[in-house]
Each structure stands twice: as structure tokens, then as C-alpha cells.
Amino acid sequence: MDVYSDDLRRRNVFCDAVLKVEDSEFPCHKLQLCHSSKYFRAMFESAASQNENFFRLKNISPRTMALILDWIYTQSTPSLSRHNVQEVLKAASTLMLEKLVQICYKFLEDHLLPENSIGMWHQSDVIVSESMKECAQRFILRHFEEVAASDEFLELSVQELLGFIENDTLDVRSETAVFEAIVRWTNHDLQNRKNDFSRLLEKVRFSEISNEYVKTNVLKTSLVGPLDYRNIVLSGLNTSPRLPGAILLAIGGWSGGDPTHVIEAFDLKANRWVNVTNHQESPRAYHGVVFLNGGVYCVGGFNRLKQLNTMRRLDLATNRWHEMPPMYHRRSYVSVTVMHGCIYAIGGFDGALRLNTAEVFNPQTNQWSLIAQMNQRRSDANCATLDDKIYICGGFDGTQVFETAECYCANTKQWTFIAPMTSRRSGVSFVAYSGHIYAVGGFDGVERLRSVEAYNPRTNSWHEVAPMITTRSNFGLEVLNDRFYAVGGYNGVSTTWSVETYDPLVDRWSEAQATSLFRSALSCCVISGIPNMADYTVARDMIPLLDVDSDEDNN
Secondary structure (H helix, E strand, O other): OOHHHHHHHHOOOOOOEEEEEOOEEEEEOHHHHHHHOHHHHHHHHHHHOOOOOEEEEOOOOHHHHHHHHHHHHHOOOOOOOOOOHHHHHHHHHHOOOHHHHHHHHHHHHHOOOOOOHHHHHHHHHHOOOHHHHHHHHHHHHHOHHHHOOOOHHHHOOHHHHHHHHOOOOOOOOOOHHHHHHHHHHHHHOHHHHHHHHHHHHOOOOHHHOOHHHHHHHHOOOHHHOOHHHHHHHHHOOOOOOOOOOEEEEEEEEEEOOEEEEEEEEEEOOOOEEEEOOOOOOOOOEOOEEEEEOOEEEEEOOEOOOOEOOOEEEEEOOOOEEEEEOOOOOOOEOOEEEEEOOEEEEEOOEOOOOEOOOEEEEEOOOOEEEEEOOOOOOOEOOEEEEEOOEEEEEOOEOOOOEOOOEEEEEOOOOOEEEEOOOOOOOEOOEEEEEOOEEEEEEEEOOOOEEEEEEEEEOOOOEEEEEOOOOOOOEOOEEEEEOOEEEEEOOEOOOOEOOOEEEEEOOOOEEEEEOOOOOOOEOOEEEEEEOOOOHHHHOOOHHHOOOOOOOOOOOOO
16 A cells, blocks of 8 residues: 555545445545455445445444554554554454554553553453453463552452462462452452352462461451351462462573583472473583573573583573574673663673673574673673663673773763772672662682672762672572572582572571572573463472461461
8 A cells, every 4th residue: 555545545536435434434445445354345345236335334433444544545553542542453353454453452462551451351352352362361460469459450250350360370479469359359349249259268379378467367357257268268278379470590500510501490489499401402601691582592601612602592482492693702701681672792701812892682683793892801790781771890801800890871882981899809790670780799809709789870889788698609690579589609619509589678688499409600580471481380289288287477
């Protein structure tokens, strides 16, 4: 379709049909509409014998019809908004405009919000869209706590609500959110819903709620008064935890004098590590990994024989590795991060020199490109992304360990020094969280460190926070459920399997569930939003049920 045809339509030149929509008339060309829609083709063909040129369309507003005709003639991006998209989608579905239907789906997926997701989930039944229904359902399950606070949530039927809260993939920080959600839903229409409450209560995983909360909140709720309700609560203790919304992966590393290919996944809800190793991958250490677009990218590293310029992608849906385009440079001790949907590989060691070069991989073009060089050569440094900038700190140039740090700006495409850290650090781990950059542990040239410092970009300054329990360098570090997890590493004497976690709200480190493999030079990432999360968790039927008599706080 072209601008010329649209101009003819607007000037009513050569038009051979008129669409009547409410009180508005839209002159058009039959051939143009037949080319886009089987609906119009059938309508015009059936009217051909009567020589009709005037057609009335029902259940479509003039504004929506004007938008649809603009799109049919120009094929330009339609002017969709959250106010009109559902009406356009319904009309496009009726008129059998499949391409426009897909455009509307994509818009809806990109604009799902807690306050509109249930409405869109319901709308998918009206327009018979399984893909849209699945997308909206996944959103509701992943953002249940926010959705449960919306007005739309209160309009769910009991069967719909049961379907959500009994789902293993329902993502909540605490099972108390599920209990509080069903109380809110029931109280919204108490007279008609109080008899449904016991059915809903049966689906709450009370094994994930502390006994103290059960005693002080659940059993004292007016809805949970009769003895049979108390029995439902107690029977709910015999349930397994839900699937986590996000999973921490620990990949590769150095163990027992050799690189390893072992991958372990931390199931936060079960508080266990599970081996999910894919034996297609070869061992590597001193590499970087990132999670992007449903896959884990493993970048550079060392395989005991040589430094690597390779990149491999693990498709989490199929659990298969794929070879990706190689980097320009071999890079072990490499720093890797993601910014604006692209992967950055920075610095490292190529087997002869410590590098100040950096390059970026664009998944859209499937190509690497060199970017500006850093101000210093750095291997065994670390980097993170915050507010359109990449920050890198510490490292080793072959002679000395650095306390310096610099950042790369996406707009200027240049590296600039920022304030140095208070300690020299190589083998350091780095993470961005809540507007700050945290530099954790490492090696200062003399000893392994347990100190931690945070950088504030607004003041260009570093300040110390609580130190780790254990000294460690070359370990994995990631943020999971608003806590930092430090995994493995070298403590100055040996590699370790110990794990500790930091709560920034209280500025305190505590010991966490250890991995099954001692290793350093590993890399970690957090995965989420994949359809087969269960493949990377502990099998729920393998988890012991809670002892009802236990007073342990399980929250």
C-alpha cells in the first residue's frame, strides 16, 4: 500500500465502496480492503451480485474505523494507546486483520500493568486470543502482589482466583501476601463470598509462613474462626513451596586444579542448590556470564590451554548451548555487563597483555563492535551498569593492583575516571543496587579482603558498609530478592563452597546455603521470566514437608 492510494481515498477519487459506521461514512476502494482482509473480501463478493456499494459495520466506533483504514492504506505504525488498544484489537479481530491483531498484542504485552492485566486477561477471552491470555496470565502470576492491590483483582470470580493461587509459579516474596489477598477479596463482598473462603484458604502454602504469623494473624482473623477452618490451616502446613520467580545460577570456575563446567542453580524458595549442568559446555574459568533475552551468555575465559575469545549462549527453554560470534580479542579475567540490550566485554588478559580494549555485542545484528578504550589496562576487574553508564573498578595491569575506577557513558561513548575506591582490589566483585555500585572483597596485592564499599554517583564518593563474614576474591556476586549473594571464591588458603548473603536494609551479612562444589573464578547471573523455571529448581515432591509441631520461623 502507498501514500498515493491513501490520498485518493481521502479525496474520494475512484472509491467504489462506502463503509457506514454509526453516523460516519468512509469512502474506500474494495480492492485495497480485499488485499488486507478476508472479511472484506467475503463481504464484497457476497454483495457483488446485487451491485451494492454501501456497507454498514456494527460494533465499531468511527474513531477506530478511521485508525484501521489509515493502517490498511499506509501500513504505518497505528496510533495505539492504552485507551484505544482493546477496542482496536476487538475490531481488527472481527475484520480478520491478522497483522494488526499481532501489532495490538505486542502493544498490550509491552504495556501490561498491575492495574490493567486482569482486564486484558479477560479481554483475551472475548477476542479468543490464547497467546494474549497466556501473556497476561504470566504477568499476573509474576506480579501477583501488585495485581492483588488493584481494583480489578476484586472482580475476579472464585474459580479464577483459585486458578491463580494454586499455581506453583505464583511469584510472591512471602506466602503471607497470598493469605492477605484472599482476605481482601473475600471482604470486598463478604455476604456472597464468605462461603468461598475455606476453598481459597486450602491453597495457601502455610509451610512457607512462620508459625508466629499463623498464630497472631491467620488464626485470629475473623474469617478463620470455626474449628474446621483451623484444620484447613493445619493441613496447609503439609505443602511444598512454590517455584521461585528468579533463580541464581553459578557457572563454571576453577575447582580442584582445573576449570569446571558445572552449573548450579539456587532455588530460594526451597533454600537449596541443584545441579543443572549441561554437558554440552566445556569447562572454563575467569569468564563472564549475563542473562539476556531468555538465554545465558558465557563470554571469554580460560580453559587451561588458552584464553578464549568465544561466546556461547545457553537457551534456557531448550537447555542447549549455541556457538555465537567470537570477540575481537581473547579475554580471560574479563568484565561483562549488559546495557540497553547489548553485551559489553571489557578488559581482561589475552595470554600476553592486560587489556584496555572493550567491545559490544548487539543481539539484533549478531555482531561485535569495538568501543572506546579504557584509560587503564585492567584484568581481574569487575563492572556493572547503572543509569546508562557502565562502571568498572579495580583490577590488575600485570604490575600493580588498582583502586581506580572509571565509567563509560552511553551518550558520549567515552570513558571517564571517577573517584577511586578506598582499597586496592583485583578479583573484586561488583554489583549495582538501589542507585549505588558496591565493590565487594577481592585481593589488594597482599591479602584477600572481606571489606565492602559503595559508590554514590550523585556525590562521586565511596563509603564503607558492613564487611563480609569471610575473606574472598574471584567469587560470584548477584542480587536476588533484594539481597546480595556472594558465592564461592578463594579465601587466601583454598577455594570455597561457602555462600553468604547481604541485606542492605539492615547492613548485615549472614551465612547462606553452601554450594555442593568448591570453586573460584566462577561467574553468576540471575534468570527469570522463562516458561520452564521448574527445570532449574528442586523437584517439589523431593522437598520434605514441614513438621507441624516445629516452632522454627520459616519465613
